[in-house]
Amino acid sequence: MIEPLLQVESLSKRFGALRAADEISLGVAEGELHALIGPNGAGKTTLLDLLCGLTEADCGSITFQGRSVGSMSMEARARLGLVRSFQVTSVFPTLTVEENLVLAVMAAQGGNFGCWSPPLDDVQLLQPARELLTRVDLIQKSALPAAALSHGERRQLEVGMVLATAPRMLLLDEPMAGLGPGGTVQLTRMIQGLKGSVTILLVEHDMPSVFTLADRITVLVRGRVAATGSPQEIRHDPAVQEAYLGRGDDA
Protein backbone atom coordinates (compact mmCIF):
# COMPACT_ATOMS: atom_id res chain seq x y z
CA MET A 1 0.00 0.00 0.00
CA ILE A 2 1.22 3.51 -0.82
CA GLU A 3 1.86 5.86 2.03
CA PRO A 4 -1.19 8.08 2.59
CA LEU A 5 -0.99 11.82 1.83
CA LEU A 6 -2.05 12.64 5.36
CA GLN A 7 -1.32 10.33 8.26
CA VAL A 8 -2.48 11.08 11.78
CA GLU A 9 -1.16 8.95 14.67
CA SER A 10 -2.60 8.97 18.21
CA LEU A 11 -3.43 12.66 18.13
CA SER A 12 -4.74 13.96 21.45
CA LYS A 13 -5.95 17.31 22.70
CA ARG A 14 -7.50 18.08 26.05
CA PHE A 15 -9.34 21.21 27.09
CA GLY A 16 -9.30 20.86 30.88
CA ALA A 17 -11.08 17.64 31.66
CA LEU A 18 -12.58 17.38 28.19
CA ARG A 19 -10.82 15.02 25.82
CA ALA A 20 -11.65 16.80 22.55
CA ALA A 21 -9.36 14.49 20.64
CA ASP A 22 -8.48 11.17 22.16
CA GLU A 23 -5.80 9.06 20.46
CA ILE A 24 -7.13 9.77 16.98
CA SER A 25 -5.45 7.89 14.14
CA LEU A 26 -6.48 8.10 10.52
CA GLY A 27 -5.00 8.14 7.05
CA VAL A 28 -6.19 9.95 3.95
CA ALA A 29 -4.90 8.68 0.61
CA GLU A 30 -4.00 10.99 -2.27
CA GLY A 31 -7.08 11.85 -4.32
CA GLU A 32 -9.47 10.47 -1.76
CA LEU A 33 -12.52 12.26 -0.40
CA HIS A 34 -12.59 11.37 3.25
CA ALA A 35 -15.61 12.44 5.28
CA LEU A 36 -15.53 13.08 8.99
CA ILE A 37 -18.86 12.68 10.74
CA GLY A 38 -20.07 12.40 14.29
CA PRO A 39 -22.57 13.88 16.70
CA ASN A 40 -22.20 17.43 17.96
CA GLY A 41 -19.25 17.81 20.28
CA ALA A 42 -17.54 14.73 18.88
CA GLY A 43 -14.39 16.75 18.19
CA LYS A 44 -14.62 17.16 14.42
CA THR A 45 -13.82 20.85 14.38
CA THR A 46 -11.09 20.33 16.99
CA LEU A 47 -9.49 17.77 14.69
CA LEU A 48 -9.60 20.23 11.78
CA ASP A 49 -8.08 22.91 14.01
CA LEU A 50 -5.28 20.52 14.90
CA LEU A 51 -4.71 19.53 11.27
CA CYS A 52 -4.57 23.06 9.85
CA GLY A 53 -2.42 24.35 12.71
CA LEU A 54 -4.91 26.63 14.43
CA THR A 55 -4.34 24.74 17.68
CA GLU A 56 -1.45 22.53 18.72
CA ALA A 57 -1.91 18.93 19.81
CA ASP A 58 -0.86 17.73 23.27
CA CYS A 59 0.65 14.62 21.78
CA GLY A 60 0.59 12.49 18.66
CA SER A 61 1.88 13.16 15.16
CA ILE A 62 0.61 14.59 11.89
CA THR A 63 2.46 13.59 8.74
CA PHE A 64 1.66 15.35 5.45
CA GLN A 65 3.44 14.30 2.26
CA GLY A 66 5.89 12.34 4.40
CA ARG A 67 6.82 15.38 6.49
CA SER A 68 5.96 15.90 10.09
CA VAL A 69 3.89 19.09 10.19
CA GLY A 70 2.63 18.86 13.79
CA SER A 71 4.67 21.81 15.02
CA MET A 72 4.41 23.98 11.90
CA SER A 73 2.43 27.23 11.78
CA MET A 74 -0.79 27.47 9.85
CA GLU A 75 0.92 29.50 7.11
CA ALA A 76 3.72 26.94 6.73
CA ARG A 77 1.21 24.13 6.40
CA ALA A 78 -0.76 26.16 3.87
CA ARG A 79 2.41 26.66 1.84
CA LEU A 80 2.90 22.89 1.80
CA GLY A 81 -0.60 22.63 0.37
CA LEU A 82 -2.66 21.71 3.43
CA VAL A 83 -5.36 24.38 3.30
CA ARG A 84 -8.51 24.91 5.28
CA SER A 85 -11.65 26.59 4.07
CA PHE A 86 -13.53 28.18 6.94
CA GLN A 87 -17.20 27.97 7.80
CA VAL A 88 -17.55 31.72 7.54
CA THR A 89 -17.44 32.77 3.93
CA SER A 90 -15.17 35.65 3.24
CA VAL A 91 -15.13 37.12 -0.23
CA PHE A 92 -14.82 40.60 -1.77
CA PRO A 93 -18.46 41.71 -2.10
CA THR A 94 -18.23 44.64 -4.53
CA LEU A 95 -15.73 42.95 -6.84
CA THR A 96 -17.11 40.71 -9.56
CA VAL A 97 -16.88 36.95 -9.15
CA GLU A 98 -14.19 36.93 -11.78
CA GLU A 99 -12.22 39.70 -10.06
CA ASN A 100 -12.39 37.76 -6.80
CA LEU A 101 -10.71 34.80 -8.43
CA VAL A 102 -8.26 36.91 -10.41
CA LEU A 103 -7.17 38.42 -7.12
CA ALA A 104 -6.64 34.98 -5.63
CA VAL A 105 -4.66 33.88 -8.69
CA MET A 106 -2.59 37.09 -8.46
CA ALA A 107 -1.79 36.25 -4.85
CA ALA A 108 -0.52 32.86 -5.94
CA GLN A 109 1.60 34.31 -8.77
CA GLY A 110 3.05 37.38 -7.05
CA GLY A 111 4.42 40.62 -8.54
CA ASN A 112 1.31 42.72 -8.13
CA PHE A 113 2.46 46.31 -7.88
CA GLY A 114 1.84 46.91 -11.58
CA CYS A 115 -0.02 50.18 -12.04
CA TRP A 116 -0.57 50.07 -15.75
CA SER A 117 -1.93 46.96 -17.43
CA PRO A 118 -5.36 45.75 -16.34
CA PRO A 119 -5.31 42.23 -14.87
CA LEU A 120 -8.57 41.44 -16.63
CA ASP A 121 -6.73 41.63 -19.97
CA ASP A 122 -3.98 39.31 -18.79
CA VAL A 123 -4.37 35.77 -20.13
CA GLN A 124 -1.90 34.49 -17.52
CA LEU A 125 -4.40 35.49 -14.84
CA LEU A 126 -7.66 35.17 -16.69
CA GLN A 127 -7.15 31.63 -17.92
CA PRO A 128 -6.52 30.05 -14.52
CA ALA A 129 -9.30 32.18 -13.04
CA ARG A 130 -11.75 30.98 -15.70
CA GLU A 131 -10.68 27.36 -15.17
CA LEU A 132 -11.31 27.71 -11.46
CA LEU A 133 -14.68 29.33 -12.13
CA THR A 134 -15.63 26.33 -14.22
CA ARG A 135 -14.45 23.95 -11.52
CA VAL A 136 -16.59 25.64 -8.88
CA ASP A 137 -19.57 25.97 -11.22
CA LEU A 138 -19.64 29.76 -11.29
CA ILE A 139 -18.56 30.55 -14.83
CA GLN A 140 -22.06 31.80 -15.70
CA LYS A 141 -21.95 34.25 -12.83
CA SER A 142 -18.47 35.62 -13.46
CA ALA A 143 -19.60 39.18 -14.24
CA LEU A 144 -21.81 39.56 -11.17
CA PRO A 145 -20.59 41.29 -8.04
CA ALA A 146 -19.93 38.71 -5.32
CA ALA A 147 -22.55 40.41 -3.15
CA ALA A 148 -25.22 39.28 -5.62
CA LEU A 149 -24.41 35.59 -5.12
CA SER A 150 -26.50 33.28 -2.99
CA HIS A 151 -25.11 31.92 0.24
CA GLY A 152 -24.14 28.62 -1.36
CA GLU A 153 -22.59 30.29 -4.38
CA ARG A 154 -20.46 32.38 -2.09
CA ARG A 155 -19.19 29.14 -0.55
CA GLN A 156 -18.35 27.94 -4.04
CA LEU A 157 -16.49 31.16 -4.73
CA GLU A 158 -14.62 30.83 -1.46
CA VAL A 159 -13.57 27.29 -2.38
CA GLY A 160 -12.49 28.56 -5.80
CA MET A 161 -10.28 31.16 -4.14
CA VAL A 162 -8.77 28.51 -1.91
CA LEU A 163 -8.16 26.31 -4.94
CA ALA A 164 -6.27 29.18 -6.59
CA THR A 165 -3.47 28.57 -4.12
CA ALA A 166 -3.15 25.07 -5.67
CA PRO A 167 -3.60 23.04 -2.47
CA ARG A 168 -2.72 19.33 -2.29
CA MET A 169 -5.35 18.80 0.35
CA LEU A 170 -8.45 20.73 1.27
CA LEU A 171 -9.97 20.72 4.73
CA LEU A 172 -13.64 21.65 4.28
CA ASP A 173 -15.47 22.63 7.45
CA GLU A 174 -19.23 22.08 7.11
CA PRO A 175 -19.63 23.64 3.66
CA MET A 176 -23.35 22.82 3.61
CA ALA A 177 -24.11 24.58 6.89
CA GLY A 178 -26.92 27.09 6.51
CA LEU A 179 -27.74 26.17 2.92
CA GLY A 180 -31.18 25.36 1.61
CA PRO A 181 -31.86 22.05 -0.17
CA GLY A 182 -31.13 23.58 -3.58
CA GLY A 183 -27.84 25.03 -2.41
CA THR A 184 -26.83 21.73 -0.85
CA VAL A 185 -27.44 19.84 -4.07
CA GLN A 186 -25.51 22.43 -6.06
CA LEU A 187 -22.55 22.44 -3.68
CA THR A 188 -22.53 18.62 -3.55
CA ARG A 189 -22.31 18.58 -7.33
CA MET A 190 -19.42 21.05 -7.23
CA ILE A 191 -17.47 19.02 -4.66
CA GLN A 192 -18.17 15.90 -6.71
CA GLY A 193 -16.48 17.67 -9.60
CA LEU A 194 -13.40 18.40 -7.49
CA LYS A 195 -12.97 14.78 -6.48
CA GLY A 196 -9.82 13.20 -7.77
CA SER A 197 -8.05 16.47 -8.60
CA VAL A 198 -7.59 17.44 -4.97
CA THR A 199 -7.62 15.39 -1.79
CA ILE A 200 -10.42 16.46 0.51
CA LEU A 201 -11.20 15.96 4.18
CA LEU A 202 -14.83 16.92 4.58
CA VAL A 203 -16.53 17.66 7.88
CA GLU A 204 -20.26 17.68 7.29
CA HIS A 205 -23.58 17.15 9.03
CA ASP A 206 -25.64 16.67 5.93
CA MET A 207 -25.76 12.88 5.65
CA PRO A 208 -27.11 12.53 2.11
CA SER A 209 -24.24 14.58 0.69
CA VAL A 210 -21.67 12.76 2.88
CA PHE A 211 -22.82 9.37 1.63
CA THR A 212 -22.92 10.64 -1.95
CA LEU A 213 -19.48 12.16 -1.90
CA ALA A 214 -17.25 10.16 0.43
CA ASP A 215 -14.85 7.42 -0.62
CA ARG A 216 -14.30 6.61 3.02
CA ILE A 217 -15.87 7.85 6.22
CA THR A 218 -14.47 8.20 9.70
CA VAL A 219 -16.93 8.42 12.56
CA LEU A 220 -15.86 10.37 15.63
CA VAL A 221 -17.65 9.92 18.93
CA ARG A 222 -16.51 11.78 22.03
CA GLY A 223 -13.10 12.50 20.60
CA ARG A 224 -12.42 8.90 19.57
CA VAL A 225 -12.55 7.16 16.22
CA ALA A 226 -15.59 4.89 16.44
CA ALA A 227 -15.24 3.44 12.96
CA THR A 228 -13.55 3.98 9.61
CA GLY A 229 -14.62 2.45 6.33
CA SER A 230 -16.48 2.77 3.07
CA PRO A 231 -19.96 4.35 3.14
CA GLN A 232 -21.41 0.84 2.86
CA GLU A 233 -19.47 -0.43 5.84
CA ILE A 234 -20.31 2.63 7.92
CA ARG A 235 -23.99 2.38 7.11
CA HIS A 236 -24.06 -1.18 8.42
CA ASP A 237 -21.67 -0.85 11.34
CA PRO A 238 -23.71 -1.65 14.47
CA ALA A 239 -21.54 0.49 16.74
CA VAL A 240 -22.00 3.49 14.48
CA GLN A 241 -25.71 2.98 14.16
CA GLU A 242 -26.07 2.97 17.90
CA ALA A 243 -23.82 5.93 18.56
CA TYR A 244 -24.86 8.14 15.76
CA LEU A 245 -27.15 7.04 13.00
CA GLY A 246 -29.49 5.28 15.41
CA ARG A 247 -31.46 8.46 15.84
CA GLY A 248 -33.30 7.69 12.64
CA ASP A 249 -31.02 10.09 10.81
CA ASP A 250 -30.10 7.37 8.32
CA ALA A 251 -29.49 8.39 4.74
Next chain:
Amino acid sequence: MRAFLRNERLMLTVLLVFALLPPLFQLMGQEYLLSLLNRILIYGLAAASLDLILGYGGMVSLGHAAFLGIGAYSAGILAFHSYEGSAVLNWPMGLVLPGSESLLLALFVAVVMAGFFGLLTGSISLRTRGMHFIMITLAFAQMFYYLFISLDRYGGEDGISLFGRGHLPGFDLNNDFIYYYLCLFILILFLVLARRFTTSRFGLVLRGGRDNEQRLRALGFPVYRYRLICYALAAAAAGVAGVLMAHQGEYVSPGLMHWTKSGEIMVMVLLGGSGTLVGPLLGAGVLLLLEEVLAIYTEHWMVILGPFLILVVLFARNGIHGLLMKIGGRDD
Protein backbone atom coordinates in the same frame (compact mmCIF):
# COMPACT_ATOMS: atom_id res chain seq x y z
CA MET B 1 -18.32 45.53 -18.07
CA ARG B 2 -21.27 47.43 -19.43
CA ALA B 3 -21.40 49.52 -16.30
CA PHE B 4 -17.73 50.27 -16.81
CA LEU B 5 -18.35 51.42 -20.39
CA ARG B 6 -21.26 53.59 -19.31
CA ASN B 7 -19.01 55.15 -16.73
CA GLU B 8 -16.50 55.91 -19.49
CA ARG B 9 -19.24 57.48 -21.56
CA LEU B 10 -20.39 59.67 -18.71
CA MET B 11 -16.82 60.81 -18.16
CA LEU B 12 -16.41 61.70 -21.83
CA THR B 13 -19.69 63.62 -21.77
CA VAL B 14 -18.71 65.59 -18.70
CA LEU B 15 -15.31 66.45 -20.16
CA LEU B 16 -16.93 67.46 -23.44
CA VAL B 17 -19.24 69.82 -21.56
CA PHE B 18 -16.22 71.29 -19.77
CA ALA B 19 -14.52 71.78 -23.14
CA LEU B 20 -17.53 73.39 -24.85
CA LEU B 21 -18.82 75.69 -22.12
CA PRO B 22 -16.19 78.48 -22.36
CA PRO B 23 -16.91 79.41 -26.00
CA LEU B 24 -20.60 79.29 -25.12
CA PHE B 25 -20.08 81.67 -22.23
CA GLN B 26 -18.31 84.02 -24.59
CA LEU B 27 -21.15 83.90 -27.11
CA MET B 28 -23.57 84.74 -24.33
CA GLY B 29 -21.27 87.49 -23.13
CA GLN B 30 -20.97 85.92 -19.68
CA GLU B 31 -17.20 85.59 -19.50
CA TYR B 32 -17.16 85.97 -15.72
CA LEU B 33 -18.61 82.45 -15.50
CA LEU B 34 -15.34 81.11 -16.84
CA SER B 35 -13.58 81.75 -13.56
CA LEU B 36 -16.24 79.79 -11.66
CA LEU B 37 -15.99 76.95 -14.16
CA ASN B 38 -12.23 76.97 -13.79
CA ARG B 39 -12.54 76.67 -10.02
CA ILE B 40 -14.95 73.77 -10.47
CA LEU B 41 -12.41 72.09 -12.71
CA ILE B 42 -9.61 72.47 -10.17
CA TYR B 43 -11.72 71.39 -7.21
CA GLY B 44 -12.87 68.50 -9.36
CA LEU B 45 -9.24 67.44 -9.75
CA ALA B 46 -8.71 67.67 -5.99
CA ALA B 47 -11.90 65.71 -5.29
CA ALA B 48 -11.07 63.06 -7.88
CA SER B 49 -7.67 62.61 -6.26
CA LEU B 50 -9.36 62.14 -2.87
CA ASP B 51 -11.59 59.59 -4.57
CA LEU B 52 -8.53 57.39 -5.10
CA ILE B 53 -8.08 57.25 -1.33
CA LEU B 54 -11.72 57.32 -0.29
CA GLY B 55 -13.57 55.55 -3.05
CA TYR B 56 -11.02 53.04 -4.27
CA GLY B 57 -8.87 52.58 -1.18
CA GLY B 58 -11.71 52.74 1.33
CA MET B 59 -9.69 55.08 3.55
CA VAL B 60 -11.76 57.95 4.92
CA SER B 61 -9.26 60.79 5.02
CA LEU B 62 -10.29 64.13 6.43
CA GLY B 63 -6.98 65.81 5.76
CA HIS B 64 -6.77 65.98 2.01
CA ALA B 65 -6.78 69.79 1.93
CA ALA B 66 -3.30 69.75 3.49
CA PHE B 67 -1.90 68.48 0.20
CA LEU B 68 -3.89 71.05 -1.72
CA GLY B 69 -2.31 73.69 0.51
CA ILE B 70 1.18 72.26 0.19
CA GLY B 71 0.77 72.46 -3.58
CA ALA B 72 -0.54 76.02 -3.44
CA TYR B 73 2.23 77.16 -1.11
CA SER B 74 4.84 75.50 -3.34
CA ALA B 75 3.68 77.78 -6.13
CA GLY B 76 3.22 80.74 -3.79
CA ILE B 77 6.61 80.52 -2.11
CA LEU B 78 8.46 80.04 -5.40
CA ALA B 79 6.74 83.12 -6.82
CA PHE B 80 7.26 85.14 -3.62
CA HIS B 81 11.02 84.62 -3.77
CA SER B 82 11.03 85.40 -7.44
CA TYR B 83 9.42 88.81 -6.77
CA GLU B 84 11.85 89.36 -3.92
CA GLY B 85 14.82 88.20 -5.98
CA SER B 86 15.92 85.81 -3.24
CA ALA B 87 16.47 82.09 -3.04
CA VAL B 88 13.93 79.63 -1.65
CA LEU B 89 16.69 77.32 -0.53
CA ASN B 90 20.27 78.29 0.02
CA TRP B 91 22.06 75.29 1.33
CA PRO B 92 25.81 74.67 1.23
CA MET B 93 27.41 72.64 -1.56
CA GLY B 94 25.61 74.54 -4.30
CA LEU B 95 22.12 73.43 -3.25
CA VAL B 96 20.38 76.62 -4.25
CA LEU B 97 16.80 76.85 -5.41
CA PRO B 98 16.08 80.35 -6.68
CA GLY B 99 12.56 81.76 -6.71
CA SER B 100 10.69 81.24 -9.93
CA GLU B 101 7.41 81.95 -11.62
CA SER B 102 7.64 78.92 -13.88
CA LEU B 103 4.48 76.87 -13.71
CA LEU B 104 6.28 73.67 -14.61
CA LEU B 105 8.77 74.11 -11.78
CA ALA B 106 5.92 74.87 -9.37
CA LEU B 107 4.10 71.72 -10.49
CA PHE B 108 7.25 69.66 -10.08
CA VAL B 109 8.00 71.01 -6.60
CA ALA B 110 4.36 70.59 -5.58
CA VAL B 111 4.22 66.96 -6.72
CA VAL B 112 7.45 66.16 -4.87
CA MET B 113 6.48 68.00 -1.67
CA ALA B 114 2.87 66.80 -1.51
CA GLY B 115 3.93 63.28 -2.44
CA PHE B 116 6.64 63.30 0.19
CA PHE B 117 4.38 64.57 2.96
CA GLY B 118 1.71 62.15 1.82
CA LEU B 119 4.19 59.34 2.25
CA LEU B 120 5.31 60.66 5.62
CA THR B 121 1.91 61.34 7.20
CA GLY B 122 0.39 58.32 5.45
CA SER B 123 3.02 55.99 6.85
CA ILE B 124 1.84 56.96 10.34
CA SER B 125 -1.91 57.43 9.76
CA LEU B 126 -2.32 54.16 7.87
CA ARG B 127 -1.35 52.20 10.95
CA THR B 128 -4.75 53.14 12.33
CA ARG B 129 -8.27 52.26 11.19
CA GLY B 130 -11.71 53.78 11.04
CA MET B 131 -12.40 56.71 13.32
CA HIS B 132 -8.76 56.89 14.40
CA PHE B 133 -7.67 57.25 10.80
CA ILE B 134 -10.15 60.09 10.24
CA MET B 135 -8.91 61.90 13.34
CA ILE B 136 -5.22 61.45 12.64
CA THR B 137 -5.47 62.66 9.04
CA LEU B 138 -7.44 65.64 10.31
CA ALA B 139 -4.79 66.32 12.96
CA PHE B 140 -1.95 66.24 10.45
CA ALA B 141 -3.81 68.64 8.18
CA GLN B 142 -4.45 71.06 11.06
CA MET B 143 -0.76 70.85 11.91
CA PHE B 144 0.12 72.09 8.43
CA TYR B 145 -2.57 74.75 8.70
CA TYR B 146 -1.14 76.19 11.92
CA LEU B 147 2.39 75.85 10.62
CA PHE B 148 1.64 78.05 7.63
CA ILE B 149 -0.35 80.53 9.70
CA SER B 150 2.72 81.01 11.85
CA LEU B 151 5.02 81.63 8.89
CA ASP B 152 5.08 85.45 9.00
CA ARG B 153 7.51 85.64 6.14
CA TYR B 154 4.93 84.06 3.88
CA GLY B 155 2.09 86.29 5.01
CA GLY B 156 0.91 84.32 8.01
CA GLU B 157 -2.87 84.37 8.09
CA ASP B 158 -2.97 86.72 5.10
CA GLY B 159 -1.25 84.29 2.78
CA ILE B 160 0.63 85.27 -0.37
CA SER B 161 -0.68 87.37 -3.24
CA LEU B 162 0.66 86.53 -6.67
CA PHE B 163 1.23 89.06 -9.43
CA GLY B 164 0.11 87.27 -12.53
CA ARG B 165 -0.17 83.61 -13.25
CA GLY B 166 3.38 82.47 -13.73
CA HIS B 167 5.00 81.37 -16.93
CA LEU B 168 4.74 78.47 -19.29
CA PRO B 169 6.82 78.76 -22.47
CA GLY B 170 4.62 79.35 -25.50
CA PHE B 171 1.46 80.15 -23.51
CA ASP B 172 0.06 83.33 -22.05
CA LEU B 173 -1.42 82.04 -18.81
CA ASN B 174 -2.90 85.42 -17.94
CA ASN B 175 -5.38 84.75 -20.71
CA ASP B 176 -8.27 83.08 -18.87
CA PHE B 177 -9.12 80.88 -21.82
CA ILE B 178 -5.65 79.50 -22.18
CA TYR B 179 -5.34 78.93 -18.47
CA TYR B 180 -8.71 77.18 -18.37
CA TYR B 181 -7.79 74.79 -21.16
CA LEU B 182 -4.44 74.09 -19.55
CA CYS B 183 -6.27 73.06 -16.38
CA LEU B 184 -8.65 70.94 -18.42
CA PHE B 185 -5.71 69.25 -20.12
CA ILE B 186 -4.11 68.44 -16.76
CA LEU B 187 -7.43 67.13 -15.45
CA ILE B 188 -7.83 64.85 -18.45
CA LEU B 189 -4.26 63.65 -18.06
CA PHE B 190 -4.97 62.83 -14.42
CA LEU B 191 -8.22 61.02 -15.23
CA VAL B 192 -6.55 58.89 -17.90
CA LEU B 193 -3.74 57.93 -15.52
CA ALA B 194 -6.13 57.36 -12.63
CA ARG B 195 -8.38 55.23 -14.79
CA ARG B 196 -5.44 53.01 -15.71
CA PHE B 197 -4.32 52.94 -12.11
CA THR B 198 -7.68 51.84 -10.72
CA THR B 199 -8.16 49.08 -13.28
CA SER B 200 -4.60 47.79 -12.94
CA ARG B 201 -3.39 44.94 -10.75
CA PHE B 202 -2.58 47.52 -8.13
CA GLY B 203 -6.08 48.96 -8.33
CA LEU B 204 -7.69 45.56 -8.02
CA VAL B 205 -5.71 44.82 -4.86
CA LEU B 206 -6.66 48.26 -3.53
CA ARG B 207 -10.36 47.65 -4.16
CA GLY B 208 -10.04 44.23 -2.59
CA GLY B 209 -8.68 45.90 0.54
CA ARG B 210 -11.62 48.27 0.61
CA ASP B 211 -14.00 45.28 0.48
CA ASN B 212 -12.39 42.84 2.87
CA GLU B 213 -9.04 43.64 4.36
CA GLN B 214 -8.78 40.43 6.39
CA ARG B 215 -9.30 38.22 3.38
CA LEU B 216 -6.78 40.19 1.35
CA ARG B 217 -4.22 39.69 4.11
CA ALA B 218 -5.03 36.00 4.24
CA LEU B 219 -4.26 35.86 0.51
CA GLY B 220 -0.84 37.26 1.38
CA PHE B 221 -1.09 40.85 0.11
CA PRO B 222 0.78 43.53 2.10
CA VAL B 223 -2.27 45.80 2.33
CA TYR B 224 -0.45 48.61 4.14
CA ARG B 225 2.07 49.11 1.34
CA TYR B 226 -0.62 49.28 -1.33
CA ARG B 227 -2.57 51.82 0.66
CA LEU B 228 0.45 53.96 1.40
CA ILE B 229 1.45 54.19 -2.26
CA CYS B 230 -2.12 55.09 -3.18
CA TYR B 231 -2.24 57.71 -0.43
CA ALA B 232 1.00 59.36 -1.56
CA LEU B 233 0.00 59.36 -5.24
CA ALA B 234 -3.34 60.98 -4.41
CA ALA B 235 -1.53 63.53 -2.25
CA ALA B 236 0.76 64.40 -5.17
CA ALA B 237 -2.26 64.87 -7.44
CA ALA B 238 -3.86 67.15 -4.86
CA GLY B 239 -0.59 69.11 -4.87
CA VAL B 240 -1.07 69.71 -8.60
CA ALA B 241 -4.58 70.98 -7.94
CA GLY B 242 -3.11 73.31 -5.30
CA VAL B 243 -0.69 74.88 -7.79
CA LEU B 244 -3.45 75.38 -10.33
CA MET B 245 -5.64 76.93 -7.65
CA ALA B 246 -2.91 79.32 -6.52
CA HIS B 247 -2.29 80.57 -10.04
CA GLN B 248 -5.96 80.68 -10.94
CA GLY B 249 -6.94 83.00 -8.07
CA GLU B 250 -3.45 84.55 -7.93
CA TYR B 251 -3.63 84.11 -4.20
CA VAL B 252 -2.49 81.52 -1.66
CA SER B 253 -4.27 81.35 1.66
CA PRO B 254 -3.69 79.10 4.67
CA GLY B 255 -7.48 78.70 4.73
CA LEU B 256 -6.93 76.26 1.88
CA MET B 257 -5.58 73.79 4.43
CA HIS B 258 -8.25 74.24 7.06
CA TRP B 259 -10.12 71.06 7.93
CA THR B 260 -13.38 72.54 6.67
CA LYS B 261 -11.77 72.59 3.23
CA SER B 262 -10.97 68.88 3.62
CA GLY B 263 -14.59 68.37 4.56
CA GLU B 264 -15.75 70.31 1.53
CA ILE B 265 -13.66 68.14 -0.80
CA MET B 266 -14.99 65.03 0.90
CA VAL B 267 -18.55 66.27 0.41
CA MET B 268 -17.80 66.72 -3.29
CA VAL B 269 -16.70 63.08 -3.49
CA LEU B 270 -19.73 61.74 -1.61
CA LEU B 271 -22.17 64.05 -3.37
CA GLY B 272 -20.88 63.03 -6.77
CA GLY B 273 -20.45 59.34 -6.01
CA SER B 274 -17.28 57.81 -4.63
CA GLY B 275 -15.24 55.20 -6.46
CA THR B 276 -16.15 56.58 -9.88
CA LEU B 277 -13.58 59.37 -10.55
CA VAL B 278 -16.11 61.28 -12.65
CA GLY B 279 -18.57 61.54 -9.76
CA PRO B 280 -16.36 63.84 -7.66
CA LEU B 281 -16.08 66.10 -10.70
CA LEU B 282 -19.87 66.40 -10.80
CA GLY B 283 -19.91 66.80 -7.04
CA ALA B 284 -17.49 69.71 -7.24
CA GLY B 285 -19.65 71.30 -9.91
CA VAL B 286 -22.90 70.98 -8.00
CA LEU B 287 -21.45 72.09 -4.66
CA LEU B 288 -19.69 75.17 -5.99
CA LEU B 289 -22.66 76.16 -8.13
CA LEU B 290 -25.03 75.80 -5.20
CA GLU B 291 -22.73 77.88 -3.02
CA GLU B 292 -22.61 80.55 -5.68
CA VAL B 293 -26.34 80.60 -6.38
CA LEU B 294 -27.50 80.36 -2.76
CA ALA B 295 -25.08 83.08 -1.71
CA ILE B 296 -26.96 85.49 -4.00
CA TYR B 297 -30.13 85.03 -1.98
CA THR B 298 -28.88 84.71 1.56
CA GLU B 299 -25.66 84.88 3.46
CA HIS B 300 -26.89 81.92 5.50
CA TRP B 301 -26.66 79.65 2.47
CA MET B 302 -25.21 76.83 4.57
CA VAL B 303 -28.61 76.44 6.25
CA ILE B 304 -29.97 75.30 2.90
CA LEU B 305 -26.90 73.44 1.71
CA GLY B 306 -26.59 71.33 4.87
CA PRO B 307 -30.02 69.68 4.75
CA PHE B 308 -29.63 69.22 1.00
CA LEU B 309 -26.44 67.24 1.52
CA ILE B 310 -28.07 65.13 4.23
CA LEU B 311 -30.90 64.30 1.83
CA VAL B 312 -28.48 63.31 -0.90
CA VAL B 313 -26.48 61.06 1.43
CA LEU B 314 -29.69 59.47 2.77
CA PHE B 315 -31.57 58.94 -0.48
CA ALA B 316 -28.94 58.74 -3.17
CA ARG B 317 -26.23 56.65 -1.60
CA ASN B 318 -24.19 56.51 -4.77
CA GLY B 319 -24.49 60.24 -5.29
CA ILE B 320 -25.13 62.03 -8.54
CA HIS B 321 -23.21 59.36 -10.41
CA GLY B 322 -25.55 56.69 -9.03
CA LEU B 323 -28.60 58.73 -10.04
CA LEU B 324 -27.32 59.24 -13.57
CA MET B 325 -26.53 55.54 -13.89
CA LYS B 326 -30.05 54.70 -12.75
CA ILE B 327 -31.54 57.10 -15.29
CA GLY B 328 -29.26 55.64 -17.98
CA GLY B 329 -30.73 52.15 -17.42
CA ARG B 330 -30.10 49.21 -15.16
CA ASP B 331 -26.78 47.42 -14.97
CA ASP B 332 -27.82 44.48 -17.12
